[in-house]
Amino acid sequence: MSKLTKNQKLASGKIENGKTYTLKEASALVKEVTTTKFDASVDIDVRLGVDPRKSNQMVRGVVTLPHGTGKTVRVLALCTPDKEAEAKEAGADYVGLDEYVDKIKGGWTDIDIIITMPSIMGKIGALGRILGPRGLMPNPKSGTVTNEIGNAVKEVKQGKIDFKVDKTGIVHSSVGKVSFDAEKLYDNAREFVSTLVKLKPSAAKGTYLKSIYLSSTMSPGIKIDPKSVED
DSSP: OOOOOHHHHHHHHTSOTTOOBOHHHHHHHHHHTOOOSSOOEEEEEEEESOOTTSGGGOOEEEEEOTTOOSSOOOEEEEOOHHHHHHHHHHTOSEEESHHHHHHHHTTOOOOSEEEEOGGGHHHHGGGHHHHGGGTOOOOGGGTOBOSOHHHHHHHHHTTEEEEEOOTTSEEEEEEEETTSOHHHHHHHHHHHHHHHHHTOOTTOOSOSEEEEEEEETTSOOEEEOGGGGGO
8 A cells, every 4th residue: 555645644634534524615625635736626426325226216417517627628529511610619629420430430539528410320329339438429318419519519618517326326527626716616516416416316215415525636535514515
């Protein structure tokens, strides 16, 4: 086991053992306990009281973070020629169709999200083996299969993200960067958790928000009182 550096020890010492923080407190504290020299991502992990193996307890959705993620999102718009100008104007990094389908078949996946149209899904279906494992397959439920190409690109560029509970019942997402001020981190994290609450399956019984942790790259996790999200 690697030893903690001096900075990591100081950071860990700022988090009281056994203490549960409010979301506002954690949003400020996560900046204090981050020791990386780069602009680290701030992540939230929420354990839900659901059984993801049951289809009626699956939690999946989209949320637009008020202040964005702070990340540069590389968008590929696979669309018909009449939609190319709209996609480019909205900020898509790559726009086209057949040439990019062939490129992906050749192994190219240097992108973060693909937005396409319903009429094109037939061509993209053949790319499932490549895109699926990388989480790049467009999906109508996440708003990445639509005829409103321009709007979809803008939303993604402005901070719209999709999420899905994993097999252990945890939903994980980035909610900003350490360079964000604490209030912006709080706004983003609160919006994310509030969206999860709205998606609570009717079949889920007992405590829904079991635990919430906020952390940055390489930092300790900060335990949050779920009730504080509603403050």
